[in-house]
Amino acid sequence: DSGVTQTPKHLITATGQRVTLRCSPRSGDLSVYWYQQSLDQGLQFLIQYYNGEERAKGNILERFSAQQFPDLHSELNLSSLELGDSALYFCASSPTSGNYNEQFFGPGTRLTVL
Amino acid sequence: AQTVTQSQPEMSVQEAETVTLSCTYDTSESNYYLFWYKQPPSRQMILVIRQEAYKQQNATENRFSVNFQKAAKSFSLKISDSQLGDTAMYFCAFMKGSSGDKLTFGTGTRLAVRP
Numbered sequence: 001d002s003g004v005t006q007t008p009k010h011l012i013t014a015t016g017q018r019v020t021l022r023c024s025p026r027s028g029d030l031s032v033y034w035y036q037q038s039l040d041q042g043l044q045f046l047i048q049y050y051n052g053e054e055r056a057k058g059n060i061l062e063r064f065s066a067q068q069f070p071d072l073h074s075e076l077n078l079s080s081l082e083l084g085d086s087a088l089y090f091c092a093s094s095p096t097s098g099n100y101n102e103q104f105f106g107p108g109t110r111l112t113v114l
Numbered sequence: 115a116q117t118v119t120q121s122q123p124e125m126s127v128q129e130a131e132t133v134t135l136s137c138t139y140d141t142s143e144s145n146y147y148l149f150w151y152k153q154p155p156s157r158q159m160i161l162v163i164r165q166e167a168y169k170q171q172n173a174t175e176n177r178f179s180v181n182f183q184k185a186a187k188s189f190s191l192k193i194s195d196s197q198l199g200d201t202a203m204y205f206c207a208f209m210k211g212s213s214g215d216k217l218t219f220g221t222g223t224r225l226a227v228r229p
Binding site: 044104 | 147151156157158159160161164205209214215216217218219221222
């Protein structure tokens with residue numbers, strides 16, 4: 001158990017819908033990262049937040065957005081869903097001292113768009 | 115931009131034998147970190163081993179060790195005394211900089227350990 005929690009574990013929805021994925025980082029970790037794992041794109045970085053502020057953006061579609069709240073949990077919002085958005089979405093967190101380069105991954109949310 | 119290449123999509127090894135997974139990367143950064151992550155059928159991403167680029171000594175973690183060749187930009191993972199529980203996807207990953215940054219992953223190598 002990495003200490004990072006993600007809900008829900010599985011999500012099945014239809015094209016055109018909107019979903020929200022939730023992540024709680026390890027206690028004390030200020031950085032949260034979102035990654036997408038799909039069959040055709042592999043593991044890709046989407047976005048990073050640090051203490052409530054967006055720090056870096058990767059290959060994140062405009063239909064996707066994220067935020068990090070004062071209690072440090074983060075949400076990834078996916079809208080106007082397409083079949084190609086079906087993937088495993090990971091959240092990871094990293095400490096601010098010590099091994100700050102180490103990222104601890106949550107169990108992921110499996111999104112299926114029908 | 116950084117790239118990470120894993121040229122072995124699949125590998126197989128007999129239980130108790132040794133196997134080496136290959137990884138090469140391309141970067142112009144001088145300060146970076148390299149990682150191997152394991153993803154078993156449960157899909158959980160588990161950190162196996164980490165290497166700081168400024169350290170010449172190869173990292174080891176129990177049965178797992180790396181061969182880090184900085185000039186060649188090569189970072190291979192050796193698994194000794196392979197166990198059935200080592201069956202998983204293995205991802206090589208790169209992180210630049212001295213502070214928390216994103217991970218850039220390779221495409222992965224699927225390892226099967228045969229009984």
